[in-house]
Amino acid sequence: MNVQTMPSAAGWQPTPGQPALKLESDERWSDFQEVLNLLKFDGHLHQLNNSTLFRRRRLKAGQSAMVMGQPFDGLYVVRLGALKSSMTHVDGAEHVLSFPMKGDLLGFDGICKNKYLSEVVALTECDLIKIPSTDLFSPGRGCNDMERMAYWAISREIVQEQTTYALTHSAKSEARVARFLRVQSERFAAMGYSPTRFTLPMTRRDIGNHLNVTLETVSRAFSALDSLGIISAERREIKILSMEALRKFES
Incomplete structure (x- = not known):
């Protein structure tokens, strides 16, 4: 060259x-x-x-x-x-x-x-x-x-x-959202960041589009995970409180 x-x-x-x-x-x-x-x-x-x-x-x-x-x-x-x-x-x-x-x-x-x-x-x-x-x-x-x-x-x-x-096409709709969060946790961990506290860069609409579920399904899944004490979700701020429970929610 x-x-x-x-x-x-x-x-x-x-x-x-x-x-x-x-x-x-x-x-x-x-x-x-x-x-x-x-x-x-x-x-x-x-x-x-x-x-x-x-x-x-x-x-x-x-x-x-x-x-x-x-x-x-x-x-x-x-x-x-x-x-x-x-x-x-x-x-x-x-x-x-x-x-x-x-x-x-x-x-x-x-x-x-x-x-x-x-x-x-x-x-x-x-x-x-x-x-x-x-x-x-x-x-x-x-x-x-x-x-x-x-x-x-x-x-x-x-x-x-x-x-x-x-991962995103072999589970029920709300379980796909749980799997998505777990995969994001693993990706942040691989980059050297916290696997339990992170900010999602994408919107919930984009998540639903990616997982082939509706925006309402994504929001409902976030609310369910939050109410069960599995995660704490504040807009795009995610805190995983129990990784084991998150995995169980996937099945």
Whole structure:
């Protein structure tokens, strides 16, 4: 990749024999090691090349990271914040696919048809790391560590989506809400936050859309869990009082 001048693309590598370019702001870039750490990559790499840097993209709440039909130009790793991934059907109805957070991979649905098939919108202020398609799928490029990492991360996301689908479509409506809260608890714990006290970044309507239940069902489930002393819910503020009871409510 030619890096004679400061690039506008997401990643760059210094030309052999040249000193590394001085970045305008180090906080706007991430190296390969940080990407691996965020993804919690546990696969095998031949030799870590940490000279590649990736540009970060900042979003405010309500801004889109990608939209349906936009040409595929790379993958994104969530560094900070929470987002909503959704598809809009021809009748205008929206279906919420997932709520990506720190360490999740975005944009892999764009590989198949070379365009993104879903829209991803920031629910909070977000910081994304872009891995350009040119760094992953250039013609004639053999499989390297970056490709290996991408394939591993894509496979992990598919497994997570399959697990989420099973969790949210194999139980009664109110039990799905309990499972959703338990999964969110596990996700916050994996990010190093409290698993029993957290703020949901999504609305109850979005939760219902994601779980294929009505807004009224979500509210009724929250009220039932609260009255039973399983959780304490104040708008989006959630406090889990008994994880064991929450699990029992799922069945």
